[in-house]
Amino acid sequence: MASSIRRARKAWTRLLWLLLFAFWEMGSGQLHYSVSEEAKHGTFVGRIAQDLGLELAELVPRLFRVASKTHGDLLEVNLQNGILFVNSRIDREELCGRSAECSIHLEVMVDRPLQVFHVDVEVKDINDNPPEFPMTVKTIRFFESRLIDSRFPLEGASDADIGVNALLSYKLSSSEFFFLDIQTNDELSQSLSLVLGKSLDREETAEINLLLVATDGGKPELTGTVEILIKVLDVNDNEPTFAQSVYKVKLLENTANGTLVVKLNASDADEGSNSEIVYSLSSDVSSTTQTKFKIDPSSGEIRTKGKLDYEESKSYEIQVTATDKGTPSMSGHCKILLKLVDINDNTPEVSITSLSLPISENASLGTVIALITVSDRDSGTNGHVTCSLTPHVPFKLVSTFKNYYSLVLDSALDRESVSAYELVVTARDGGSPSLWATASVSVEVADVNDNAPAFEQPEYTVFVKENNPPGCHIFTVSARDADAQENALVSYSLVERRVGDRALSSYVSVHAESGKVYALQPLDHEELELLQFQVSARDAGVPPLGSNVTLQVFVLDENDNAPELLAPRAGTAAGAVSEVVPWSVGAGHVVAKVRAVDADSGYNAWLSYELQLGTGSMRIPFRVGPYTGEISTTRALEEADLPRHRLLVLVKDHGEPALTATATVLVSLVESGQAPKVSSRAWVGAAGSEAALVDVNVYLIIAICSISSLLVLTLLLYTALRCSVPPNEGACAPGKPKLVCSSAVGSWSYSQQRRQRCALGRTRPRLTSWPSAPAYLKVQTPQKRDSSQNQNM
Known part of the structure; x- marks a missing residue:
């Protein structure tokens, strides 16, 4: 018996190491630490800042912070030395139950620039839970006619720990009539049986008291006990027997209420009422199992009762007792190992954490906007979730970790084209047919001053009658800025210059907000027919942008x-x-x-x-x-x-x-x-x-004729000289x-x-x-x- 226990322990140990190695190879984070459960407050876990390549001096300026989706207060980081330590009590059984793998996932974030790291802290089991039996006293009735080597199944103890700490060994108090038989089945669970080693005589021994001790494999060892009270009965000496001691059954988790699980058929060698069998669920069966299954006392049919859920429990052990109607009655026992098969009945869940909203329209490519977490309660392919994003948007999803994504900027933004995006993240599992869920995030684009005010025309022509009253409104300029808020707040001013010996501002002025142009003094067409000047429009952005428009003011005559x-x-x-x-x-x-x-x-x-x-x-x-x-x-x-x-x-x-x-x-x-x-x-x-x-004097006529002749001669000489030049360059060329x-x-x-x-x-x-x-x-x-x-x- 001791050798079988040792072999079982070795098998458990080997399997656990293989599982741990497999989980380690899967790689669930950028950093991996381990800590024992029930560790004291302040227990050192790891130098997280050093391992992430961060300087201690930049932890506070960069807003170093640690977050966990569900267990954010268990671990904490000392910002002075960058050490991750235990902040509050960690109970592995409370966190993960009987799961072989148990870890706390942390999201470490720093700003300027924004970086997100993933850290897995494995919670190691310690032997802090003793084995527990379903009851403290168990009463068993044995007929004196029972044959040697007759067996009676016992409900084993359970241990909330895992691995070696949950590897149990049993020891029965010494007895001349009974000994303990332990068998290991395929599911790595042990079946305990109380075996009769010597014939009973009720007249000699009516009751036998035994003590069953369960010891786990932890250090130090913890134990649990159950007192077994055996009552020796007389009369009916044949018990009902089943064809199998263990029945293995598989059911889909969506099996309808009332579905047949298995039909049991026990036999009794006795005759008459001693062979009539009544089936019932053993008193050792948990209350949860009793709410899920029922058995027909006469036919031995076990059927479902209520809804089965793979995510709630993956398997059930049902102890069945077959009792005859003899006096005293005798009973036989069997076990049904029921495994549920997962179906794709859980929709993926999507959680979005916004980080950098609104996003500036000049943000660089790759800027992280939000963190997305997806999960699915199903297992295997049914629980494998992939994410996709609404098409034709300047963003993309980047997988940063298992079931973790970052929403990042993929192309340039322009607030003037699109000021906000309604993004839809779709999470789809791998089931057939697949299920999906969506989550929406609104991304607002923040404006930067990248558009100068623009006038509808580069130049305006204005007509004003002269002698206008001082301060009269002659025109209104208007520029539109495609930006928003203060970046689109336009103010107007004159581009100062000199008009003759006077400043332009002595003639006209422009209202800074409305763009209305006023004539400051009466204009005089005879002095000034055209007043040409420029008005500047500037926004309130940093740095400000501006543009100019030309006004041609024609002064109309009166x-x-x-x-x-x-x-x-x-x-x-x-x-x-x-x-x-x-x-x-x-x-x-x-x-x-x-x-x-x-x-x-x-x-x-x-x-x-x-x-x-x-x-x-x-x-x-x-x-x-x-x-x-x-x-x-x-x-x-x-x-x-x-x-x-x-x-x-x-x-x-x-x-x-x-x-x-x-x-x-x-x-x-x-x-x-x-x-x-x-x-x-x-x-x-x-x-x-x-x-x-x-009345003109003849001399004057002669003078005039002389002057005319001289003028004609001069013209002829000038014409001859000009004609000597090539036609395209001289006076003989065709002129306008x-x-x-x-x-x-x-x-x-x-x-x-x-x-x-x-x-x-x-x-x-x-x-x-x-x-x-x-x-x-x-x-x-x-x-x-x-x-x-x-x-x-």
Whole structure:
């Protein structure tokens, strides 16, 4: 018997070492430590900081912390020396029950940058649980007629420990009638039997007291005892017997209530009532087993009662007693070893722990966002879980450990495109059909200042009437920033520059928040036709981003300038002119020409002339050109005409309302011999040149002809020199044709031909004198009229 016990112990030890080696090879963490259960507070477990390659000085700054999903308070780390120690009582049986493998899984995390480590601490069993029997006193009835070597099964003791600490040996107190037989079955469990070694005689020995001692293999050894009271009965001397002492049965865990487990059939060699058998569950059967199974007393059928769950219990041992109806009755015993077969009836469980939310849109690839833990209560393939992530998102799952994943950034983010992601993690087991579970995590993308404010147009054109009130609103600029919060808070400012000799800010201002542009002073079209400047838009990000937009403010003209009269020659007044006209001139003779300009533009500068006639002036032989301002005779002069005429010419623009000016021309009629020389009337227009030439000196004609000949000769020489150059480079090359304007609308043509002046600091030059030249010296060429001609027209 002792040798069998030793062999059993060796077999247990060998199997346990193989299991431990297999579990070690599976590798369940980045670090592996071990600690004995019931270790005292402060017991050293391992130098975790050193083993993880972390400096002691960086544990506190990097927020070194240890977490466990279910047992976070059992172990703790001293942040001063980086040592993992026991923090509170560890009871292996409470943690893992009778599981061969028992460990505490820790998640170690540090920040800056975020790192996650996995540590497994194996809890080693110590012999802290003695063997326990189901009862303290067991009563057995033996008939005196029982044969030698008759056997009676005994319920063995149980030990909450594992391995060698749970390897039990039994010893029965000395007796001349009974001895203990121990058998080891395939399931590494022991079957105890009380064997009769000597015939009983109730008349000699009615009761026998035995003590069964169970000793475990721990150090020190712990024991448990049960008192066996054997009562020797008389009469019925044949007990029921089963075909097998042990029945092995397998059932699916989803077996329906009432399913037949096994049908027992015991036999009894007796006759009559002594052979009639009643089946029952042994009193040694646990209460849990009794709630799961029932037996028919007559047929011996064992059926399920209630729901079976592999995750609750993987196997059951059912002790059955067959008792005859003899007096006294006799009984036989058998054991049913029932194993449950796992089915895929548990959905995977998913747990998500968020770490870095929201995530910045400029986060680097590989940034850990969340930790994901999956589990499945099923076993084997049914409990093997794989995880997947919602497709087409810039994230991925990285397996860091068995049933542990990290959610990391896989591609670049852009908050302006997608501001948040709703991720769905799907955990699917390997069963057939497979079961799955999902968990959602919302990942918000935090904004960074990566977008500058943008205007809808690069340039805006604004029209403002001159003489505007100070501080009037002329335009509103608006820029949009695709960022969020303060990164999208836009403020506006002027890009300062000089406009002539003044700062831009003296003309306009912009409201920093609304973008409204205001004119700070009345604008004058005659001084400033175009004000061009830039407005800057900047956000409140760090660093701020900005952009500019150009505003072209055109100052529209209003009729705020009356016509101005020009003197016909230097040194004369513009308001009154005296002219002398011979009596001999005919109709159409140009007497004088009134010249005026208007500082306005367009219709506001379009001038017209009319002669104001007083009472009794109906026979005045003069008229004025409505657009040229030329005063000419309407007929030949007569003796009846007055020798002196005072002509009042009204000059009027076309503005609304129209503004006017008046010019007075005094005309004196004289005889031809009394007429002044040409020089006294040098301002007369080209239309009266033929009449003026009558009074010209012949010498002057000769001088003019000489000067003209010299001019023609000079032009011919210049043309010959230019034509000697290649055609594409000389004056003979085809040139751009010039437009000749011969409009009779006077100052209107002048207004249309003025060069546009911009807000670059230039102002309108005012014409204060009019060039005077003899009409007969003006050469009419097909060229664009100069500004003086435009003003005369």
